[in-house]
Amino acid sequence: xxxxxxxxxxxxxxxxxxxxxxxxxxxxxxxxxxxxxxxxxxxxxxxxxxxxxxxxxxxxxxxxxxxxxxxxxxxxxxxxxxxxxxxxxxxxxxxxxxxxxxxxxxxxxxxxxxxxxxxxxxxxxxxxxxxxxxxxxxxxxxxxx
Numbered sequence: 001x002x003x004x005x006x007x008x009x010x011x012x013x014x015x016x017x018x019x020x021x022x023x024x025x026x027x028x029x030x031x032x033x034x035x036x037x038x039x040x041x042x043x044x045x046x047x048x049x050x051x052x053x054x055x056x057x058x059x060x061x062x063x064x065x066x067x068x069x070x071x072x073x074x075x076x077x078x079x080x081x082x083x084x085x086x087x088x089x090x091x092x093x094x095x096x097x098x099x100x101x102x103x104x105x106x107x108x109x110x111x112x113x114x115x116x117x118x119x120x121x122x123x124x125x126x127x128x129x130x131x132x133x134x135x136x137x138x139x140x141x142x143x144x145x
Contacts, residue, residue, distance in 0.1 A: 011057050011064070011097060013104055018044065018052035018068065025056070028063045033087045038141050040119065041085045044070055055104040057088070057097055064092045067101035075113045082114040084135065099132055106134040 021029070026045060033041045044052055049070060057065035065088035071081065084105045088098045102118070109116040118135045120126040129137050 011059055011100070013100060014056045014058065015104065015108065016054050016056060018054050018070075019048055019050065021054060025063065029054075029056075029066055032063065032066065032089055040083065040141065041066075041068060041087055044068055044085075053105070053108055055101050055108070057092075057101055059092070064089045065097050065101055067105040069105040069109045069114070069116065071109070071112075071114050080114050082109040082112075082116050084109065084116050084118050098128065102129075102132045102135065106132070110134060 016025075030042065030045055033039060033045070035042065049072075051072060051074075052068055052070040055067045055069075056063050065086070067084060067086040069082045069084050071083070073079075082105075084102065086098050086101045086105070088101070106116045116135050117138050118125075118129045118132070119141050120129045120137050120139060121141050126137065126139070129135055
């Protein structure tokens with residue numbers, strides 16, 4: 001189930017296909033994620049699409065952040081875009097974890113020939129994603145399909 005495992009500042013980052021998440025993991029990700037009505041990450045969790053890979057940041061056994069890469073077609077078909085999103089628990093922010101989770105999603109997408117896109121509709125998102133390498137920035141929320 002796990003594609004790769006890395007250690008980042010005492011945090012374990014684990015790569016898991018979204019559909020392979022166990023129920024307790026999905027519940028934790030829902031609890032952890034911003035509950036805004038247009039939340040891309042919550043929509044992805046609800047829909048459980050075939051083409052989605054999650055990156056879970058764990059401190060000991062607790063999930064403290066996550067990112068996701070979602071694409072809509074097999075990588076051989078065009079367009080080859082992947083939508084990336086990240087969320088880190090407020091008490092774990094400002095430690096580089098968000099950039100590490102975004103980098104894991106970017107590396108995954110690029111490794112499969114996909115172009116990684118992030119949505120930065122808010123000013124704080126724009127500042128954050130500009131500090132992350134390898135992403136293309138969309139200034140509006142991702143459309144929900």
